[in-house]
Amino acid sequence: MTATVARLQRLLLTLWVGAMWAVGYLVVPVLFGELDNPVLAGALAGALFQNVAWLGLVCGAGLLFLQFARSHALPLPRVVVICVVGMLALVCVGQFVIDPIIAGIKAEAGPAGAMASELKDRFAMWHGVASVLYLCQSLLGVFAVWRAAVPAGTADTPVSSAT
Numbered sequence: 001m002t003a004t005v006a007r008l009q010r011l012l013l014t015l016w017v018g019a020m021w022a023v024g025y026l027v028v029p030v031l032f033g034e035l036d037n038p039v040l041a042g043a044l045a046g047a048l049f050q051n052v053a054w055l056g057l058v059c060g061a062g063l064l065f066l067q068f069a070r071s072h073a074l075p076l077p078r079v080v081v082i083c084v085v086g087m088l089a090l091v092c093v094g095q096f097v098i099d100p101i102i103a104g105i106k107a108e109a110g111p112a113g114a115m116a117s118e119l120k121d122r123f124a125m126w127h128g129v130a131s132v133l134y135l136c137q138s139l140l141g142v143f144a145v146w147r148a149a150v151p152a153g154t155a156d157t158p159v160s161s162a163t
Contacts, residue, residue, distance in 0.1 A: 006075035009066050010148050013084070016059035017141035023048045024134055039113040049134075053095045056137075060088040076148055083144035090137040098130045 028045045035041040063084050067076055076084075105123045106114050114123035 002075055005066050009063050009076055012059040012062050012066075013080075013141075013145055013148055016056050016087075017138075017145050019052050019055055020134075020138050020141055023052050024138060038115070039111075042113070050095075050099075053091050053099075056087065056091045057095070060084055060091065064088075080144045080148045083140045083147075087137050087140050087144070090133050090140075094130055094133050094137075098126060098133070102126050102130065 027048060031041040031044050032038065035044075063076070064081070067081055102123065105119050105126065109117040109119050109123070114120060
């Protein structure tokens with residue numbers, strides 16, 4: 001049963017981090033590169049980031065539930081659990097603090113978009129904050145996947161030769 005829980009946790013973590021990297025560093029740049037309308041590209045990117053955030057909240061909650069709902073050995077290393085908690089905190093700040101601020105700026109700017117209004121500087125600042133948080137979350141995720149992939153006791157252990 002422990003192996004099944006560990007595999008499920010690694011699957012949830014990989015799904016979450018893979019979605020973050022695919023959307024944030026592959027799909028969204030393609031949207032802005034290929035669409036002639038930056039407002040439309042931004043709206044689509046925003047919807048994708050919303051979906052990734054909700055996926056992260058579900059996966060992160062599932063990971064922690066599986067980690068702490070058991071009374072015996074924990075399948076994920078402590079450093080991975082710390083990364084997951086950090087990632088969840090960053091998702092919550094982005095989703096429930098920064099995104100509403102950005103949405104308010106966009107609503108105030110109207111149909112022309114925030115970048116075409118006097119709110120451009122405020123929008124750019126909050127967008128930059130969101131981008132930095134997303135980058136931090138992405139890096140924590142890569143580190144967590146990296147550490148979760150190696151069974152306990154085998155991380156960076158040198159292999160001795162028989163000769």
